[in-house]
Structure formats: structure tokens, C-alpha cells
Amino acid sequence: MIHQKTNAIVIETLEKFPHKVHIKLGKILRDRGMTQGDLHRLTGLRVATINELVNFKKKSLTVAHLIAIMVALRITDIRDLIEIEFDAEVISYFNEENKIMNNGFTPDLLKTSEQNVRRLVAGAHAGVHN
Structure with a gap:
């Protein structure tokens, strides 16, 4: 979808x-x-x-x-x-992540956010619209 x-x-x-x-x-x-x-x-x-x-x-x-x-x-x-x-694996992963969440973020979410910002900035400089 x-x-x-x-x-x-x-x-x-x-x-x-x-x-x-x-x-x-x-x-x-x-x-x-x-x-x-x-x-x-x-x-x-x-x-x-x-x-x-x-x-x-x-x-x-x-x-x-x-x-x-x-x-x-x-x-x-x-x-x-x-x-x-x-899927069950995703639910289990989310449950574990929720246990270590701090101010809405886990270490994985912080890493993902940083990577995505770099990608979005690079895309904006390349003229790509997301």
C-alpha cells in the first residue's frame, strides 16, 4: 500500500x-x-x-x-x-525499545533520526522533493 x-x-x-x-x-x-x-x-x-x-x-x-x-x-x-x-518480531522489538526510551527516543531512534536528516538534506541539495 x-x-x-x-x-x-x-x-x-x-x-x-x-x-x-x-x-x-x-x-x-x-x-x-x-x-x-x-x-x-x-x-x-x-x-x-x-x-x-x-x-x-x-x-x-x-x-x-x-x-x-x-x-x-x-x-x-x-x-x-x-x-x-x-509481525511478532516487530512487536517484541518495539516492546524492548519502549523500555529504554528517553524523552521519546531510543538509541536506535536517535541514530535513525540523524541518518534521515542527512538523507533529507542531501536530497534537498540535489533538488529531490520528498
Whole structure:
């Protein structure tokens, strides 16, 4: 679920920390006896956009789209609509990192931040927009 304009740092982060995204929209519509057309009429979102969400072909989600869908379906918890599940190894790593966090950073996060700043500055000087 990577948009073609996503910068390299984001792509590498997604690849480094395996995860699964579960979009529950299709099941919600089926359970409620609704069609994608019904949701289109309630939200104003294109049927193609809704179809891409249902079939997990949408490359990116906007908060506005998510909120419009939540309002139309009277959902108050985003986890009822979308769930992101990290692999067990990632969860374990995050738990260990959280134990050594200081002022919002771990040694690994400080290192990552420093590396990313250098990359962003280098990209800016090269005329690359992230």
C-alpha cells in the first residue's frame, strides 16, 4: 500500500518493520447489506475509490476519506474499519525499545533520526522533493 510518490525513507521503514493492513470495509458493507454504491451516495467518494479500498488496491488513504466513511457507517473507532498488525518480531522489538526510551527516543531512534536528516538534506541539495 505504497503510493508512487512515497519517499525512500518511508518505503524503507515499511519494509524494515513487517506488517499487515486489514481493511474491513467490504465485510462491514456485506454485514449491513449495503453496496459500494450506497456508500458512494452517503460519502460522495468515487465508487472506484471505495472499490479500491474494499479490494485493498488503494495506494494511500486520506484522513478525510476515512472520516467520511466512519460518519456514513456510524463507526466511532477506526479499528473497526482498519487494523494494522505488526509481525511478532516487530512487536517484541518495539516492546524492548519502549523500555529504554528517553524523552521519546531510543538509541536506535536517535541514530535513525540523524541518518534521515542527512538523507533529507542531501536530497534537498540535489533538488529531490520528498
